[in-house]
Amino acid sequence: MEAGVADMLAPGGGRTSRMITSRDVARLAGVSQPTVSRALRDDPKVSEATKQRVREAAVALGYAPNAIGRALSVGRSTRVGLVVTDLENQFYAHVIAPMHHELERLGYELVLITESSESAPVAEHVTAHGLCGVVLATTTVESLVPVRLRDRGVPLVYFNRTSQSVQADSVTVDPENGVRELLRDAIGMGHRRIGAIFGPRNTSTGEQRENAVRAVLDEHGLALAHRDVRHGSFDFRTGHEGLRALLDRSDPPTLVLCGNDVVALGALNAAAELGVAVPADVSIAGFDDLPTSSWALIRLSTVAYDLDEMSRDAARLIVARVEHPDAAPANPVYPTQYVARATIAAPRG
């Protein structure tokens, strides 16, 4: 709280001191600036003795090469953008963390971009921020963002999305196995009246999960009643409002499938507010298996896949694409499994 001690430096808040450049290192090492550049990048054309001298000088001065200068010089940066909708959404935390880590390991940086309603800005971010590539974790099917990017020749990878119009690397999950296991279990328990709170209709992830559910139900001779399905965003509120709407009727579904775990968490909490017991009165299922879903207070039955690996792979793919623009696109698909916990049980009666 108290300031007290007279600090020994200038009082006025530090003027930002001049940067230490490769030229400073060059002067100290007694070589030219380009030699420093080459030595520190371990160019074989520089003698070992010189490298040693340069390295010592660099350490002595606390020199670190300036990424700005380098980016300008080589014509591209080492910064990849990650486009998301909502940074507060739990889901994204678990893609940002591994992706950030992997990119750092590869010598790249992660730049967060939140997609505002308009589509133009995203493409401009790229030039403005000098991005070398973009991971799209949010685009709706008909979005113009990917075509804009492709038009500008910006390397691109889809995260949990695909597109017919723009061919590119992608990482996606195949919901089928998990959904099949889940429904086999649930239907075996006696669930017939099944509802759903799906994600956005205009995203390939949303569509894909919805299609998987409908297909598997069909195999069992079941179908979703139109009045038992809701659509919305992949967020808490969608699940929260969605479940209230589904239960606000005389004959609600006995099992509600949610577009993802965050939606399911919204639904779970809505049930708690309504005094509706889960799974005694309704069963609820999620998709993603976020860490929160395994909490003792939650115990959400859900469809799991390796989100960490998927996020790291996305990082690897965008880097590979940036460094080898002409390589064949890679489109790994991650399998899913059903994780049975405590939110699905046999229906009443």
Add this chain to the structure above:
Amino acid sequence: MEAGVADMLAPGGGRTSRMITSRDVARLAGVSQPTVSRALRDDPKVSEATKQRVREAAVALGYAPNAIGRALSVGRSTRVGLVVTDLENQFYAHVIAPMHHELERLGYELVLITESSESAPVAEHVTAHGLCGVVLATTTVESLVPVRLRDRGVPLVYFNRTSQSVQADSVTVDPENGVRELLRDAIGMGHRRIGAIFGPRNTSTGEQRENAVRAVLDEHGLALAHRDVRHGSFDFRTGHEGLRALLDRSDPPTLVLCGNDVVALGALNAAAELGVAVPADVSIAGFDDLPTSSWALIRLSTVAYDLDEMSRDAARLIVARVEHPDAAPANPVYPTQYVARATIAAPRG
């Protein structure tokens, strides 16, 4: 799934096309490059007519000024680093989101830095990434990071931390009021045996909250028994293991205060696993009031403050410091209130 349609572009993955520069715009608008630069930055020395022409040309070409070039030219970037420990920690999601948004609004970018165990890298990140300033949301009291940064003249703001040695802007919360309200309530309900799972001993936030608790307890003639207090990180695991340890005894505390909400969530879930009822068997309190804490399934009684505003202010402060290095430091403090929910009730017996 199928590739099908022959795409009309080159098959080999796009070569990244040449960037559109201010010179291109200049050519199209029939002016010189510097004029473009001035016009787009709305320099009053450029005539309105010229500005108009330049703007049109820029739009026509889809030009966006290149941040790299600009940064190199002006000698500093518009990128501020945020140093955190763990990107998966819920808490940080709620500081990153508002901070990112505010920085963007101010024309700056957010760069995430996870503090690895070593302290040296952070300082090097600054030069390497060309950061113009840093927000430290993680530093332990004795860390060398702030002094290193200050030595290099890097603008700095402490987030939820303070330091005696390095004077700088900061945003901090004052736990006192919230803690006092909480304890008045709890002690009024009959709690006497009170335990705590505090955060790290070597952070000012941890210390400060601990001190506040001890001081207020003292006012009531109470004290923490040494065996009833645990220390750890501000994470789920600390709360989870901490509560198990505290309850693994014949005479456990009736109320456990947690260093923050994430710790409290860990404790809450540990209780659920142990079959210990909250608040019937133990009461539990948090600190931060994260969105999750107000879920119907959680209903955590906690100490609240305006984390959004605090995060935005941190963004504003670092920008102000970067732009006016000699201004007097600002050290806003955010007040706290107790939010009574469902995890604190009168103890048994």
Add this chain to the structure above:
DNA sequence: GCCACGACTGTATGCGTATGCACAACCCGG
């Protein structure tokens, strides 16, 4: 013993933008 060649290192230059300065055009008052 001379030339060709390899191994290093220095020189010159470019990346995209911003800015100090020079310069041109114009306006207005005297």
Add this chain to the structure above:
DNA sequence: CCGGGTTGTGCATACGCATACAGTCGTGGC
């Protein structure tokens, strides 16, 4: 009608780094 000021624009250059190219050695082969 001319000079000084004002306004608008171009020119030259700098930022830090990387790289093509030129140069300088020294060495080995014949």
